Amino acid sequence: MASKVLHAIFTDDDILMQAVKALREKKYSINEVFCPFPVHGLDKAMGLPHTRLAITSFLYGLVGLAIATWMMNFIMIEDWPQNIGGKPSFSYIENMPAFVPIMFEMTVFFAAHLMVITFYMRSKLWPFKKAENPDVRTTDDKFLMEISVNEMNVQAIAEVLHENGASEIKLIDNK
């Protein structure tokens, strides 16, 4: 049998959460859940690992800080240390307060933008990307759960889904 998936539709996020928990208890693995809005606690119920986006953001911030420091040091201290209004340009530390606004903004700029780009890349989002929507109603008011099945367990899984309040269950070929 070619690989097949079950598409179960739910009408309420509480019922969806219940079904997720019931399936996880029976050790069936859920491929994907499509929701019209963020369901609080769904990631925990599905056992998804924690995001590491915040860690990347921290590192990008450090990169931004380093670039700002290097840039201001090279331009203002090393390359052309002019006397501008009596500000001490003998060493970086002596004139540092004047560079702090730039260092701060560059840190925030790098941390924010590179994190957003990382998010787009990791979640494969870009303009003209073909939408991967199994059912148009999931962007409006329905929740859809996708579970891979084989001949051995398709009946059992369908029963669990039915018991836990799925309003539609479809067996379809996985593309």
Added chain:
Amino acid sequence: MYTMSSKIKLFSLILIIVGAIGLIYGFIDAPSSVEDVKEMLHAEHDSHGGESVAMEGAHASEEDAHADEHAEHVFHQLQNKPWAAIYVPAIFIFLIALGVFVFYALQNASQSGWSPVLFRVMEGISSYLVPGGIIVYLLLVLSSLHLNHLFVWMDPEVVAHDEIIQNKTAYLNTPFFLIRAAIYIVGWILFSKFIIKNSRKMDEGFDLRLHKRNFKLSAIFLVFFIVTESMMSWDWIMSIDTHWFSTLFGWFVLASILVSAVTTIALVTIYLKGKGYLEHVNNSHIHDLAKFMMGFSIFWAYLWFSQFLLIWYSNIPEEVTYYASRLEDYPVLFFGTVILNWVLPMLILINSDFKRVNWIVVFAGVIILLGHYLNFFVMIMPGTVGESWFIGIPEISSVLLISGVFIYSVFNALAKAPLTVKHSAFLEESKHFHY
């Protein structure tokens, strides 16, 4: 119901006694005459190897006159030292209690859903407003009786020769100063008494009128507070450097107060939770407090830097002396406060998981409290003892003395009411608060 353990009672009494002895020693140790100082300076000078041995005879009398002036200057600084030593922790810890009450009023006025299980902790710490206010006011009265020279504008001889201070005497004169201080302290205490009384009354049964009354009182208090806090920081701290002024000074002090206050709430909460009281407090509450600690630390650093950058950048002589004296005589403390109050708390508390771990929050909290004590130290000492500062027996023992009084009165107050409020509009939400 919490009962104050005998250990805490003993601990705070030991702190008070040891602190008092140290402080008395500090007063006795202070030189009593200019001659003593001259001798001391002479001994110091000799130990430096006598660089000025080859002094020319013609200059000798001039040098002598200068040395006399210097000795008198140092004499005043050393006489101020134990006074400034007690003044710093007295206002710092009093303002912590005030900050805790402000945070409490903010929770009422913002109708917060997470904090009602911590209300009694905040009320307990706010109770230090009474003893702390008395200590601070006493010190201010003693200063205005010319027992010390903490406030240079209180000295009529100085004012007579100082046109800049003369122009400020409409605001900076002793009677008005004491009246203002009384208005602030009495006002803060009265608000705290009324609001806490309503909260205690609510234990007998939920009453929407009491809830609304506390909401209104808290909102009015916050308006009263922000005006009086700003003036308080001019009076009690900025007027020490009478020739200097800064417009964001009130905010800078406010940031210091708020972060120390939130830290104190967190420390007391973790202590009581560790002892098995406060059953409804979970690590999400600690997480929220730690977030406030980190946020206010960054806010403090923002104001510290804004004040420094603007004055450093424009470098106007009448403003920049404030920082020149601090950079010259207090370089380690001056930059050390930035590391203790901003760099370390930010790096420690940036991690979401760390903010839920009690010992990490306590570790960060101790750093923050130490850093903000030093922040007050750097605000007050340069104008009172100048280059003669030292963190020695009088300084450390005054901190022990005041924190002993603080710990005693806070835990004594905590034992006076159940540690969790019985009724509050948001109590149920707070018990199940989860982040």
